[in-house]
Amino acid sequence: MTIWIDIAALDEIPQRGARTVRTAQGCVAVFRTFDDRVFALDDRCPHKGGPLSDGIVHGHAVTCPLHAWVFSLETGMAQGADAGSVATYPARVEAGRVLIDAERLMGRRVA
Amino acid sequence: MTQRLVVIGAGMASGRMIEHLLDGAPEGWDITLFNAEPRGNYNRLMLSPVLSGEKTYDEIVTHDDGFYAARGIACRFGETVTRIDRARKVVVSAGGETPYDRLVIATGSAPFIIPVAGRDLPGVVTYRDLEDTNAMIAASAPGAKAVVIGGGLLGLEAAAGMAARGADVTVIHLMGHLMERQLDPAAGYLLQKDLERRGIRVHCKGATKAILGRDRVEAVLLEDGTVYGADLVCMAVGIRPEVRIATDAALDVGRGITVDARMQTSDPSIFALGECVEFEEQLFGLVAPLYDQARVLADVLNGGDAAFRPVQTATKLKVTGCDLFSAGDFAEAPGREEIVFRDPGRGIYKRLVIENDRLIGAVMYGDTADGNWFFQAIKDGTDISATRETLIFGPAFAGGVQSDPLAAVAALPPEAEICGCNGVCKGRIVQAIEGGATDLGQVRAQTKASASCGTCTGLVEQVLALTLGDAFQKPAAQAICGCTDLTHEEVRRLIKARELKSMPAVMQELGWRTSCGCPSCRPALNFYLLADWPLEYRDDAQSRFVNERLHANIQKDGTFSVVPRMWGGVTNPRELRAIADAAEKYDVPMVKVTGGQRIDLLGVRKEDLPAIWADLNAAGLVSGHAYSKGLRTVKTCVGSEFCRFGTQDSTGLGIALEQRLWGSWTPHKVKLGVSGCPRNCAEATCKDVGIVCVDSGYEIGVGGAAGMDVKETQRLIKAGTEAEAIEITVAFVQLYREHAKYLDRPYKWIAKVGLDWVRDQIADPATRAGLVERFDLSQRVYQKDPWAERAQPREARRFRPVADLSLEAAE
Ligand code: SRM
């Protein structure tokens, strides 16, 4: 079952930027792209733990601020020569509010 | 014995002639060079890239003041020769009479003005020289309306250039299709479509009836009644040889000044060359034959026996993105056959005209890679009966090699012409490379290949690649990133030329391939825009690397470091106490003295940044920008205040400089050092700007560094007073901000533009004052403490999570 939780107004996240959501298991980064889509990913780079929410957002991808690995926001997969992936969570915009799937977020603990 | 040579006209032809003449006999001539234009030789062909904003005038000057000075040439620029007195062997100009032993007339041609009403109105220009070009640049603000009369080579380059600057352009052409002298209707149609795609309106079969306007042009009226509004009208309907002084002097003149194969006129002491001459009833309008004339005339003047023989020329259009080529005779006629290839999907058209088993003409549009190969076959009169079936597919097919981009060039014989303008064949280029030339610049210097219209640059590079193999490095002109093919330099120029003032404007107008750029281009564009348009552009935090977005250095564990400014490396107990208190309050794991004479608080959590800044602010400490491509530190020594050797107050000057420059953004980081005497305890000679005080003033050096490359500063200028030293430093930093490529430290940038150029700019009082003024203007916007802004509660929120689900998740 999906439990959509309202976490913020879309305006709280800058376009081509991100904010974080604190969870019991660490932070999740919520990205807003140039075309006002939102994506939620673990805020930890699989390379050396860089905070992806502090990276530069371009198209539907983010570049890690520490060593410039690039991740697809849609799939969480590392792009180009690098291998690795970041967990993604369902997120959507409704009436100017950002909703993310709490069910999956809480499920993290079990996984 | 030296002879007195007077040259009338400093154009493409005479410039080349003078080079050859002095190569042959460096001491033999005492030259006086007149030019109606108030300047010396420049590459007239390249006015089109200047018009479109792809080049600047400085880049197309072929002979600068130094060239003339080194050769003792008396320059009379801006002075028109009004009369030739053949009996007394003098020429007459505003400056009086100048005697000659030999005279060369190289007056070029004058644009033809169609005799319609309104042709004299202000706002009607032709397209011949820099003044015309500047007039069109001035009139091509976005949205302005321009009408070009004439759809030939010049008219279309004018139209494309103005359109590139945002003007709304209409081309009126008398004939049924564009460039009818060089193209057949099919190629003309493709060209028209390409131009229309970039927003240029084309009106063929349009006869101009009148130019309308009261005090200046307002519109153009055609015979068919159509009216096009116009803020500027460019007449580009043709040229005629400039022969007036020759006619007045009763030399033989037909359509041009009549010359023989030695370039001699009907007066044995007088020679002529260039577009002003007529040879065997032929006129010349492209530079290739003019350069041949230049070689011949130089040889004849030096006592040689060269003779001029016109060769065929091929035409290319210098409009980026419109690829066309035509050569030879391509008219239909009885006994001629043609081979046509069309690929409508890719907009490619090729047509070969054959007579008696020989290729006599070729027209190509869209894909012109094989142009030179066909042109060579035309000139050689090669028998093509055996290869007829596959001829149209070019050399790659003929040789059985498929689709290798270098194959076409590899298949060319050594005599094949690569540079049409300068008549340089492949063999000559290969020879230069085998003789040690390893890049385009060296090949250009030794052979002149690609030195005129530039369209063969790619071919020359391919010859380099073929001859050198892996040793060939493609020139450093690298695109910024995968989002565009443009280089940093081109983008900087286009941002200014086309007045692009926002990131979407740049990406749209310059054809970015991605929706919103990438981490390589966005920070660069953000800097270029804020440096060029400080008042109009709004800094885009999302286009900055995390350090500059959050105003702190990210650490390996995702925490941040905090470095307050310590002006000139000087601090006091109150500041030290505030730093100590903050370090304790926020559990800062390490407090370290940096290499830049200040204190670093390392390992601060992102959420704590606004609060620690607020505490530091309260003690008067502001951001040290230790994270920025901007002003970092000004390192100083104790100087005359305390040191027994100090000659000036180096500490005071360092503080004054830091207070003037802090907060400014630059292409890469900028560090300064001020030492009180040549013992140089502040290590000023390895800083971007290093000032070493001496008894008589301040030695200012630039371009030092001590990072991945260690560079010693080079002497820029000496200042007499502290105020002057500050002004020079500010002007230098602004010059760097306005011109350098993003992420080039000053030493890299100076290596590209030359220290002499930098010094000339800074030494010129008006330029220096302009730079200082623009810097100060930008500082009015950007010299603000970013910490103070972000310590405000509204902004501080952004450093914390937007939501906290840890409690809910734990339930
Ligand atoms: C803190 C400091 C080392 C120290 O503990 O002393 C330091 C720390 C860093 N330097 Fe440095 N540099 C520091 C003085 C220097 C100096 C010495 C100086 O300024 O006199 C140099 C050589 C001088 C020079 O710049 O020419 C120096 C040459 C570099 C370079 C190489 C630059 C180059 O052009 O080759 C980099 C890399 C870069 O900027 O791209 C760099 C980059 C860095 C970065 C920002 C690396 C990064 O991107 O994370 C380091 C940040 C560490 C952090 O987490 O805070 N740092 N760095 C010094 C801060 C000075 C200050 O007060 O602002």
Ligand SMILES: Cc1cc2nc3c(=O)[nH]c(=O)nc-3n(C[C@H](O)[C@H](O)[C@H](O)COP(=O)(O)OP(=O)(O)OC[C@H]3O[C@@H](n4cnc5c(N)ncnc54)[C@H](O)[C@@H]3O)c2cc1C
């Ligand atoms: C915009 C543009 C683009 C072009 N593109 C190409 C191209 O791609 N390929 C190509 O082959 N050709 C091109 N051309 C043509 C080429 O520039 C000319 O063929 C060439 O410049 C002619 O050289 P010239 O020395 O005969 O005359 P010019 O270069 O015109 O020089 C003549 C000089 O004499 C001066 N002068 C005239 N009368 C007097 C006097 N009485 N006293 C003193 N000075 C005088 C004039 O001011 C002028 O500076 C282009 C031309 C223009 C305008």
Ligand code: SF4
């Ligand atoms: S030299 Fe500079 S960049 Fe390298 S580890 Fe030390 S502080 Fe970091």
Ligand code: FES
């Ligand atoms: S930690 Fe993300 S790229 Fe290294």
